[in-house]
Amino acid sequence: MASISRTNIVSWLFFSLLFVVSSLALSRPLVESSNTDQMYCNWMTKHGRVYKDSQEMAKRHKIFLENVKLIEDFNAQKDVGFKLAVNRFADMTNDEFRASLTGYKMESRVTKPNAGFRYSNDTNPPESIDWRKLGAVTPIKNQGSCGACWAFSAVGAVESINQIKNGKLVSLSEQQLVDCDVDGTNNGCNGGFMDDAFDFIVKNKGLATEEVYPYIGSDNGVCNDNKTLMVSATITGYEDVPGNNETALEMAVANQPVSVAVDAGGFKFQFYSYGIMSGFCSTQLNHGIIAVGYGQDYDSGRKYWLMKNSWGDNWGEDGYLRMAKDITYDEGMCGLAMIPSYPVV
CATH class of the missing domain: 3.90.70.10 (Cysteine proteinases)
Structure with a gap:
């Protein structure tokens, strides 16, 4: 049996991630999905997130978007005195x-x-x-x-x-x-x-x-x-x-x-x-x-x-x-x- 190269594994993981994120984007407007999907991919890379399967990734992606909205709404307030940010806890409820x-x-x-x-x-x-x-x-x-x-x-x-x-x-x-x-x-x-x-x-x-x-x-x-x-x-x-x-x-x-x-x-x-x-x-x-x-x-x-x-x-x-x-x-x-x-x- 031919061995699977490191390059092939990386490519498979990339296209799997792309498929999941693209599937999630179908239910949202194009501009919104483009921005948030890129943000999510960048966040996953930064924090080394790896999920067990596409279902878990979809679940975490949804939580991530909800938290991003919460953070943005909070930061839009005036005279609060402090700010929130999308950190490593962003895919957690x-x-x-x-x-x-x-x-x-x-x-x-x-x-x-x-x-x-x-x-x-x-x-x-x-x-x-x-x-x-x-x-x-x-x-x-x-x-x-x-x-x-x-x-x-x-x-x-x-x-x-x-x-x-x-x-x-x-x-x-x-x-x-x-x-x-x-x-x-x-x-x-x-x-x-x-x-x-x-x-x-x-x-x-x-x-x-x-x-x-x-x-x-x-x-x-x-x-x-x-x-x-x-x-x-x-x-x-x-x-x-x-x-x-x-x-x-x-x-x-x-x-x-x-x-x-x-x-x-x-x-x-x-x-x-x-x-x-x-x-x-x-x-x-x-x-x-x-x-x-x-x-x-x-x-x-x-x-x-x-x-x-x-x-x-x-x-x-x-x-x-x-x-x-x-x-x-x-x-x-x-x-x-x-x-x-x-x-x-």
Whole structure:
């Protein structure tokens, strides 16, 4: 039997894609189909999308077009203060997005006595701060399709406080939490809670580095005990910021990056591109991020929180998000002020 060349395979894939997209275009006006089909093909190439069959491609193409319309309609509004963009989540429904990209388990939170709030007397915080510029924030990471945002939020806060206290910034292991922090409420890629992650780190007497225990984006239920012994950074505990109090949160962030839970399930989060997120947002907390600063936009005068996310550096502002600060509601934008916490060294 003659072998199939690489060129023939590539050609077959190209014409298969062309057939599917052309078939989809028959039900739409020529100009519209030409523009959107080209956009979709370019998007697939950029993000390396490969679907199992033509039916799946047709389904994803339809979702893509619906999301593009949603984004365009939103961006057409005036004086909103931020923009959305067609990103790597554009072929996902919002339900699919929430299921795979969030993972904070609000329902599993156990109320514990607060160990205190050590920054309560810091009543004159700076007007702005950016811990990135102070060398206390590791590069943006990517949790992939694993709902381990809780681990990324907790680990990021631990990385920062160790740099602030010890002068050395080291990327620590989220995978260690995903694999090993399983005896309580935390459940790997199925979600967890930052405070419980801090508890685990204390009991384990620290975390290994990312290099020693690298992230794989999945949980197989196996904890590598040998790697967990190779501790690189430790904490002695954690404290909760007084809830529903942006002033208290500012006091805390002025001293160190803080783990924050937000409602990231809406389309604003899914397609956020740049600017200061504002407007209506639910407070059904489902995602862990890190407040790494705050400030005021020079052009608009709007105050904002600077948040580090874990969806890669091709989301938002190079992986970061600015959210409206000091809003009318005590809970803060998307609930960001409800239950923040920070590790203690």
